[in-house]
Amino acid sequence: MGKDDFSESMLDMLDPQYKDYPVYTTSSGCPVHNPHASQRVGPNGPLLLQDVHLIDLLSHFDRERIPERVVHAKGAGAYGEFEVTHDIADLTSAQFLLGIGKKTRCLTRFSTVGGEKGSADSARDPRGFAVKFYTEEGNQDWVFNNTPIFFLRDPAKFPSFIHTQKRHPQTNLKDATMFWDYLAQNQESIHQLMHLFSDRGTPYSYRHMHGYSGHTYKFTKPDGSYTYIQIHLKTNQGIKTLTSSQAESLASSNPDHATQDLFSSIASGDFPSWTVYIQTMTPQQAASFPYSIFDLTKVWPQAEFPLRPIGKLTLNQNPTNYFSEIEQAAFSPSHLVPGIEPSADPVLQSRLFSYPDTHRYRLGVNYHSIPANCPLHSFNPIHRDGSFAGVAPLHTHAHQNYHSEPNYPSSFRPISYPPKEKVNPEAEFWEGKATPFVWELTNADFVQARDLWRVLGRQDGQQGNFVANVSGHLCAAKEGVRRKVYAMFGRVDGELGKWIEEKTEERVRKDKGVEVAKL
Ligand code: HEM
Numbered sequence: 317m318g319k320d321d322f323s324e325s326m327l328d329m330l331d332p333q334y335k336d337y338p339v340y341t342t343s344s345g346c347p348v349h350n351p352h353a354s355q356r357v358g359p360n361g362p363l364l365l366q367d368v369h370l371i372d373l374l375s376h377f378d379r380e381r382i383p384e385r386v387v388h389a390k391g392a393g394a395y396g397e398f399e400v401t402h403d404i405a406d407l408t409s410a411q412f413l414l415g416i417g418k419k420t421r422c423l424t425r426f427s428t429v430g431g432e433k434g435s436a437d438s439a440r441d442p443r444g445f446a447v448k449f450y451t452e453e454g455n456q457d458w459v460f461n462n463t464p465i466f467f468l469r470d471p472a473k474f475p476s477f478i479h480t481q482k483r484h485p486q487t488n489l490k491d492a493t494m495f496w497d498y499l500a501q502n503q504e505s506i507h508q509l510m511h512l513f514s515d516r517g518t519p520y521s522y523r524h525m526h527g528y529s530g531h532t533y534k535f536t537k538p539d540g541s542y543t544y545i546q547i548h549l550k551t552n553q554g555i556k557t558l559t560s561s562q563a564e565s566l567a568s569s570n571p572d573h574a575t576q577d578l579f580s581s582i583a584s585g586d587f588p589s590w591t592v593y594i595q596t597m598t599p600q601q602a603a604s605f606p607y608s609i610f611d612l613t614k615v616w617p618q619a620e621f622p623l624r625p626i627g628k629l630t631l632n633q634n635p636t637n638y639f640s641e642i643e644q645a646a647f648s649p650s651h652l653v654p655g656i657e658p659s660a661d662p663v664l665q666s667r668l669f670s671y672p673d674t675h676r677y678r679l680g681v682n683y684h685s686i687p688a689n690c691p692l693h694s695f696n697p698i699h700r701d702g703s704f705a706g707v708a709p710l711h712t713h714a715h716q717n718y719h720s721e722p723n724y725p726s727s728f729r730p731i732s733y734p735p736k737e738k739v740n741p742e743a744e745f746w747e748g749k750a751t752p753f754v755w756e757l758t759n760a761d762f763v764q765a766r767d768l769w770r771v772l773g774r775q776d777g778q779q780g781n782f783v784a785n786v787s788g789h790l791c792a793a794k795e796g797v798r799r800k801v802y803a804m805f806g807r808v809d810g811e812l813g814k815w816i817e818e819k820t821e822e823r824v825r826k827d828k829g830v831e832v833a834k835l
Pocket of ligand 1: 384385387388425448451459460475477528530645647666667671675
């Protein structure tokens with residue numbers, strides 16, 4: 317088809333016989349005769365500023381990208397439902413968790429952490445597992461990972477940590493020296509590192525991994541009683557992982573493998589699901605637990621704190637528009653319904669600030685009004701105005717910037733307030749000096765990492781894969797840093813430290829050989 321034929325076919329679109337088709341317009345709604353014909357002075361002359369259609373088109377295109385998430389930029393998502401399978405009225409007043417058979421609509425987004433929006437799904441990286449529950453008491457978000465622990469326990473380390481896992485400021489390359497230098501200086505990461513460099517660090521797909529709150533949260537009741545909890549989502553598809561070489565090969569053959577796997581399985585009616593469990597701990601048990609329950613680098617042993625099933629999450633609907641529903645989704649640990657509260661875990665406390673803050677930057681001050689984020693049932697804050705005020709869905713008060721409703725708690729339009737015990741039961745009591753707190757590293761920080769090393773020993777070939785995965789990455793770091801890392805793994809297990817050293821130095825010698833041969 318020639319250029320002229322093409323424009324003829326576009327002209328045909330405006331023919332009266334197509335009158336039932338939507339008419340193409342500018343963004344101000346005015347009809348346009350031919351979208352692919354810019355106005356020019358004569359057939360070969362320059363363009364005209366008066367071509368408002370072209371200006372409209374290009375200026376909108378120029379603004380199509382919003383900032384990607386500073387972490388967890390690459391992801392995939394879907395809708396689903398959460399069903400209560402076991403009543404936990406003894407622990408919480410959160411309505412969506414009460415009553416066997418009760419169902420709540422959800423939006424889920426899975427992600428990798430360090431890579432950019434176009435990076436490979438199979439990267440060795442923790443995976444994000446975020447769920448938004450559109451409950452009758454507002455939105456409840458679980459912003460979890462696929463590992464039960466994290467790299468740090470003081471939030472002030474987070475920006476530095478993330479910088480070292482991303483690109484070097486000068487070369488703009490991923491940098492093994494920087495990566496390991498941080499970890500060798502902040503060895504409370506060791507437990508998370510053991511997960512990351514096992515084959516669980518490269519899940520086969522988002523469907524084949526668990527999700528964990530990692531943090532301790534609290535379930536509360538109006539009588540002021542509370543229980544510490546950890547939440548686990550266990551995949552019903554079974555755990556499936558990639559070896560390093562499978563992950564590397566997928567990164568080049570199909571970098572969007574996990575995204576495609578999720579979309580295709582839901583599109584074909586094969587709906588992935590997770591069984592949801594909690595671990596519970598009373599304040600008395602917490603007082604005698606050997607670790608702080610606000611230390612995000614530690615797990616609660618399941619033998620002592622058994623998993624108690626509470627429900628099932630099933631994903632059954634793909635988004636119709638990725639950008640609108642998934643890219644613009646704003647998950648935050650601060651989205652909490654009555655009956656669920658944050659614990660004093662300092663990393664969790666800082667996340668309560670960081671997520672809404674980044675959403676205001678990434679999506680704008682009225683990000684709650686974007687349909688993916690808008691509560692389905694209750695939405696009645698005092699916020700007014702700001703960019704894109706009024707875009708909230710029709711069913712909410714916020715639509716049209718709350719019309720003529722008062723913009724303060726007015727006696728002319730009374731607002732109802734739930735009882736204090738229901739939404740803010742008084743539970744914990746804290747008192748102490750305001751002080752910069754250094755959470756010192758001790759030998760106890762290596763105990764759970766050592767346990768995990770032993771668990772790998774009971775799984776065929778997993779210790780060998782772990783050592784190969786570490787040495788394959790560490791061999792690119794500078795020698796001084798490598799030495800510190802051998803000593804760090806030596807604190808987990810003397811033999812492990814030696815094994816990693818032997819394999820890494822072997823790789824270094826081999827790689828040097830290749831470089832010399834190239835010269
Ligand atoms: C995403 C900050 C620790 C899970 C994000 C984002 C920020 C952030 C700024 C981007 C959010 C967005 O643009 O919408 C932090 C800080 C942390 C921290 C400051 C510690 C001080 C954690 C931990 C977990 C976690 C411990 C898991 C237990 C996630 C997930 C996402 C995310 C799943 C992606 C959410 C989505 O799919 O939109 N984090 N994070 N983060 N974070 Fe964290």
